[in-house]
Amino acid sequence: MTNPTRADLPVLPVFPALALALSVLSACREKAKPPQEFDGASAFGYIQTQVGFGPRVPGTAAHRRMGHWLDSLLRQRADTVIVQSWNHITADKTALPLRNFIARFNPTAEKRLLLLAHWDSRPISDSPRSTDSTKAVPGANDGGSGVALLLGIADVLKRTPPAIGVDLLFVDGEDYGHFTEAPADVLIGSRYYAAHQLPGPKPLYAVLFDLVADKDLQLYQEGNSLVGAPEVVELVWGTAKDLGYGGYFIASPRHTLIDDHLELQKAGIRAIDVVDFDYPAWHTTEDTIDKVSPGSLQVVGDVALALVRRE
Numbered sequence: 001m002t003n004p005t006r007a008d009l010p011v012l013p014v015f016p017a018l019a020l021a022l023s024v025l026s027a028c029r030e031k032a033k034p035p036q037e038f039d040g041a042s043a044f045g046y047i048q049t050q051v052g053f054g055p056r057v058p059g060t061a062a063h064r065r066m067g068h069w070l071d072s073l074l075r076q077r078a079d080t081v082i083v084q085s086w087n088h089i090t091a092d093k094t095a096l097p098l099r100n101f102i103a104r105f106n107p108t109a110e111k112r113l114l115l116l117a118h119w120d121s122r123p124i125s126d127s128p129r130s131t132d133s134t135k136a137v138p139g140a141n142d143g144g145s146g147v148a149l150l151l152g153i154a155d156v157l158k159r160t161p162p163a164i165g166v167d168l169l170f171v172d173g174e175d176y177g178h179f180t181e182a183p184a185d186v187l188i189g190s191r192y193y194a195a196h197q198l199p200g201p202k203p204l205y206a207v208l209f210d211l212v213a214d215k216d217l218q219l220y221q222e223g224n225s226l227v228g229a230p231e232v233v234e235l236v237w238g239t240a241k242d243l244g245y246g247g248y249f250i251a252s253p254r255h256t257l258i259d260d261h262l263e264l265q266k267a268g269i270r271a272i273d274v275v276d277f278d279y280p281a282w283h284t285t286e287d288t289i290d291k292v293s294p295g296s297l298q299v300v301g302d303v304a305l306a307l308v309r310r311e
């Protein structure tokens with residue numbers, strides 16, 4: 001995912017005393033809530049496992065191992081798992097073996113939600129902030145967090161099945177190439193999915209999750225989501241506010257991003273992006289496990305699950 005205009009990011013001031021007061025307030029509020037279904041701590045373990053594979057760059061052993069792990073976890077949790085498998089020929093004529101995984105719960109239900117994340121890692125750390133652009137991105141937050149979130153949702157839905165249909169889509173090849181110079185080599189899995197949609201009704205809407213575990217979680221509304229599916233943005237941010245998470249899901253626009261949700265929008269799906277683009281380690285070798293937290297996954301997991309349970 002990328003932002004065509006990210007060069008002039010404002011630096012936000014942080015006031016420690018205010019931050020402490022807010023965290024005490026939110027801790028009080030959380031105590032009054034019923035037991036949470038989503039388990040941020042165990043979802044965090046799924047980030048640790050992914051980082052342990054090494055960068056999940058298409059064509060590498062780490063990518064193959066990760067695919068095998070994801071496939072077996074999903075088969076233990078979902079009612080049906082569909083694997084879309086193909087070779088993508090890149091601009092420089094490399095054949096990349098790619099796979100999308102679709103874990104379906106309640107597969108015959110007419111009313112469905114689609115939740116998605118990318119599971120690949122970027123082969124180069126080419127952010128302007130990066131100190132070594134030859135290395136792959138470790139992808140704790142970029143890729144790792146979205147996958148962990150969806151796996152945490154899968155754990156919950158196995159224990160307590162949803163009233164509606166839920167499809168968890170793990171797309172491959174989101175982050176492989178250059179977003180402007182080789183646009184066919186990014187968002188590859190979501191483009192493939194859009195061109196090979198499953199038979200049956202379209203989802204009510206789709207939510208893409210990426211960069212959702214930053215310790216300093218700030219989820220602003222994303223520009224292309226507001227253009228393509230404003231009612232879904234309103235629903236998701238409203239749900240977060242109802243759960244007491246308005247301090248994390250900030251109900252104002254900030255960045256406009258080229259990401260997997262655009263490929264789904266083009267195919268007629270009401271898709272939005274939930275993404276924290278204020279993440280200094282983005283596309284650097286510093287996107288590591290110490291930058292992400294179980295608490296942030298808990299916030300986003302609670303919101304995602306509330307979307308499933310409200311239908």
Ligand SMILES: [Zn+2]
Nearest residue numbers: 001122142175
């Ligand atoms: Zn990325």
